[in-house]
Amino acid sequence: MDLADALQARRSVRGFTSREVPRDVLTRIFATAQVSPSWCNIQPWRVVVTSGVSTKALTHRLSQAAESGMISADFDWPGDYPEPYNTHRRQCGKALYEAMSVARTDHEARQKAWMRNFLAFDAPHIAIVGMDKRLGLYPAIDVGCWLQSVLLLATSEGLGTCAQASLASYAPAIRDMLGFDEHIGLLFGIAIGYEDSAVAANNCRTTREDPTANVRFI
DSSP states (O other), X not given: OOHHHXXXXXXXXXXXXXXXXXXXXXXXXXXXXXXXXXXXXXXXXXXXXXXXXHHHHHHXXXXXXXXXXOOBOSSOOOSOOOTTXXXXXXXXXXXXXXXXXXXXXXXXXXXXXXXXXXXXXXXXXXXXXXXXXXXXXXXXXXXXXXXXXXXXXXXXXXXXXXXXXXXXXXXXXXXXXXXXXXXXEEEEEEEEEOBOTTSGGGGOOOOOOOGGGTOOOO
């Protein structure tokens, strides 16, 4: 699969089979992603990848935290989405809930769907990703480059992924378990595994603006 095909094929998968990914495949993905660019080659991404009982323990802690308290993320989530960002966000949510046949007024079903985030949609592997808070904002650009590498490499291996801020939204509940020191702020998680095509959420498709909405040539 070439780069353009991987870009077109990649999407957020929200339902996985229980089949684990062979360790050599996971190792190959993360080893190759290690050559992603970074400012002054600082390579700021810090990652813990779970499998088996570690994944179950992680999702148990996250689910308990989500049921019992307010979000306690290391980095602030957006408090407001000015246009056109709010329109994109709402369209994404509409497409997802329509794929799952969940009505806007069905608050119970929407809450259940939200809580699925903290199970990583039953993915057998979760990568929790952080960076050193002492470095400020700019290393997040490097982590974004690394993230795209991981997602495209996983796609080329026939895997599904979903990058999720929600998996890092209760950082105090999982920091010690995963061995992150106090200087590392948790940014997001990545659900990794084989897509379960029977899960309705995986029928969701989002659209993109024409490139001229984002890019100008002068």
